Amino acid sequence: MKIDVVTVFPEYLAPLDLSLIGRARERGMLDLNVHDLRRWTHDVHHSVDGAPAGGGAGMVMKPQPWGECFDELIPGEAKPHLLVTSPAGRPFTQAMAHDLAAEPWLMFACGRYEGIDQRVVDYAAERMEVTEVSIGDYVLFGGEVAVLAIIEAVTRLVPGVLGNAASLDDESHNAGVLEAPAYTRPAEWRGHEIPPVLLSGDHGKVDRWRREQALLRTARARPDLLARLDPGSLDKRDRLL
Ligand SMILES: Nc1cc(-c2ccc3ccn(Cc4ccccn4)c3c2)[nH]n1
Numbered sequence: 001m002k003i004d005v006v007t008v009f010p011e012y013l014a015p016l017d018l019s020l021i022g023r024a025r026e027r028g029m030l031d032l033n034v035h036d037l038r039r040w041t042h043d044v045h046h047s048v049d050g051a052p053a054g055g056g057a058g059m060v061m062k063p064q065p066w067g068e069c070f071d072e073l074i075p076g077e078a079k080p081h082l083l084v085t086s087p088a089g090r091p092f093t094q095a096m097a098h099d100l101a102a103e104p105w106l107m108f109a110c111g112r113y114e115g116i117d118q119r120v121v122d123y124a125a126e127r128m129e130v131t132e133v134s135i136g137d138y139v140l141f142g143g144e145v146a147v148l149a150i151i152e153a154v155t156r157l158v159p160g161v162l163g164n165a166a167s168l169d170d171e172s173h174n175a176g177v178l179e180a181p182a183y184t185r186p187a188e189w190r191g192h193e194i195p196p197v198l199l200s201g202d203h204g205k206v207d208r209w210r211r212e213q214a215l216l217r218t219a220r221a222r223p224d225l226l227a228r229l230d231p232g233s234l235d236k237r238d239r240l241l
Pocket residue numbers: 085086087088110111112113114115116133134135136137138139140141142143144146
């Protein structure tokens with residue numbers, strides 16, 4: 001998978017050099033590149049913003065650097081799926097992460113200030129698929145943090161990146177319910193014990209206990225997820241919970 005990130009704060013994306021994503025890049029599983037938008041400015045101040053047309057507070061990212069950036073990064077017929085993060089974007093979900101993980105080329109435009117001149121999005125949408133996406137109902141200073149979250153959620157689904165695919169099987173928001181609580185040694189810690197069933201060695205009991213805990217946890221924290229759950233995915237015991 002090829003990923004390009006365009007930002008005026010490339011150092012914000014330094015975490016992508018670390019851990020499993022960094023390893024996948026070193027191994028050639030991810031062709032991920034971060035680009036400084038100021039590379040496509042020509043004035044002495046490398047300016048990327050301008051006063052909002054029609055007045056108002058703050059500044060807006062001007063279109064010219066973005067256009068020249070697209071010209072250089074997207075030279076031929078092949079086009080990326082362009083993702084523009086925004087508080088007004090489509091809510092990012094695990095289902096969207098799965099869809100994006102299947103795409104060959106993603107490009108992320110990180111806005112700052114009050115956002116990017118709308119003509120950049122409109123111009124791009126004439127040439128490639130463009131999706132405005134939000135990671136939650138709160139307003140950040142810019143798109144970089146949202147892009148980090150999206151890239152992590154997407155790339156961990158790319159075959160080979162995670163290493164142990166088994167841990168994808170029952171992760172939160174995958175089977176439609178949250179994960180069961182997790183424990184490790186010691187068996188007793190500051191007066192708190194590991195639930196005995198987890199030390200029983202009875203895998204059937206452990207699986208049933210985890211399923212029950214996952215459903216209880218979901219009912220408490222995210223009843224909306226339960227409402228969406230396919231009744232067919234619940235066995236008789238689940239329905240009794
Ligand atoms: N889920 C999200 C995404 C963002 C986000 C993404 C990109 C940009 C570019 C600028 N800002 C700040 C800003 C402030 C005021 C109105 C609009 N945008 C961003 C915020 N916030 N929360």
